[in-house]
Amino acid sequence: MHLTPFKLERYFAKYEFTARYLLCSSDCESLSVGDLLALEPGSEEALQRHWLGYTESVGAPSLRQEIAHIYTTVQPGQVLVHSGAEEAIFLFMHAVLQPGDHVVVHWPCYQSLFEVAKSADAEVTFWEARESTRWVLDLDELKRLLKPNTRAVVVNTPHNPTGYLMPHPDFLALNALCQEHGILLFCDEVYRELEYDPALRLPSACDVNPLAVSLGVMSKTYGLAGLRIGWIATRNADIYNRMAALKDYTTLCNSAPSEFLTELALRHRDQIAGRNLQIIADNLSLLDDFFARHADRFAWVRPKAGPIAFPHLLKGDVEIFCDELVHESGVLLLPGSMYDHPGNHFRVGFARKTMPSALAQLEQFLDQHTI
Numbered sequence: 001m002h003l004t005p006f007k008l009e010r011y012f013a014k015y016e017f018t019a020r021y022l023l024c025s026s027d028c029e030s031l032s033v034g035d036l037l038a039l040e041p042g043s044e045e046a047l048q049r050h051w052l053g054y055t056e057s058v059g060a061p062s063l064r065q066e067i068a069h070i071y072t073t074v075q076p077g078q079v080l081v082h083s084g085a086e087e088a089i090f091l092f093m094h095a096v097l098q099p100g101d102h103v104v105v106h107w108p109c110y111q112s113l114f115e116v117a118k119s120a121d122a123e124v125t126f127w128e129a130r131e132s133t134r135w136v137l138d139l140d141e142l143k144r145l146l147k148p149n150t151r152a153v154v155v156n157t158p159h160n161p162t163g164y165l166m167p168h169p170d171f172l173a174l175n176a177l178c179q180e181h182g183i184l185l186f187c188d189e190v191y192r193e194l195e196y197d198p199a200l201r202l203p204s205a206c207d208v209n210p211l212a213v214s215l216g217v218m219s220k221t222y223g224l225a226g227l228r229i230g231w232i233a234t235r236n237a238d239i240y241n242r243m244a245a246l247k248d249y250t251t252l253c254n255s256a257p258s259e260f261l262t263e264l265a266l267r268h269r270d271q272i273a274g275r276n277l278q279i280i281a282d283n284l285s286l287l288d289d290f291f292a293r294h295a296d297r298f299a300w301v302r303p304k305a306g307p308i309a310f311p312h313l314l315k316g317d318v319e320i321f322c323d324e325l326v327h328e329s330g331v332l333l334l335p336g337s338m339y340d341h342p343g344n345h346f347r348v349g350f351a352r353k354t355m356p357s358a359l360a361q362l363e364q365f366l367d368q369h370t371i
């Protein structure tokens, strides 16, 4: 198995814990263990009593029950808990794909969504989202990309890095198309519940399509990346069983304290997601003003959901721009080249409380550079 280095993660490894101002984080503001325990009386004592033996490989029954509440049709037995969304992506691709299979992947995207498919010797075709059409996914284009050996379609909505949210009719049509052709749909929903207009929230793919696999995680919407808990929800028993069998060779089971804290957090997920949406709303209005002031330097497609967007640097080379910015001002942006995207874009993240001061630093940098 060959895996190409994960460009974005290598970039973060270099700067995430040294840059003074993070302005491209893909997750929301986090909480401390104490903050979480304060959500429920008695939880601190319960955590102290929590047993540190092996946990059930598929996830604790009570945790799977809590996760199942996110969905409308899925039963706890149809939830498979993983160590982060990353493990679930890895297991899905390797459980499902054989050499010679074809996979269509929404692009640009989080690298593992196509890289792991390639490592399983599958043929990958990108279903490209373009800035010129506000990052819309064109279903007619997908129809042209499908082949007799297409095994899976992979989408991410709300989307990293553009903040694109698929319209409801398109989403239903996508699910119907996949079902019609017997193609698996892997739907990365790690930003679900961060829609700026709740009326635009999509159903989970697993609730509208019995072949689909929905991916969720604690890291993004809930800001609890350090728990390293993610999951898949699916009514597709064959895929569920294959992934569960493969998990015996990766993490086997999840961290017991993380499972405890995840269950606690999910009992309060509306409150946690609501706080994060408020941070996003406040910061997004700062960004709207910022991009209006700097329309000569950046093109801004306003996202519809999530904590990130993918603006376009109109003058200068984006890698050089990001490099100078982080070295001179300590502000971290993520160049689009880390997604292998050639369009001179960068990722901006705005779900952290420190975002206004990071943005002020960026503005000061711009004042000092004509680019």
Ligand SMILES: Cc1ncc(COP(=O)(O)O)c(C=O)c1O
Binding pocket: 026, 083, 084, 085, 086, 087, 110, 156, 160, 188, 190, 217, 218, 219, 220, 225, 230
């Ligand atoms: C779209 C998307 N899917 C999956 C992941 C992986 O999530 P985690 O790091 O919590 O495993 C990420 C992380 O950035 C992501 O952006």
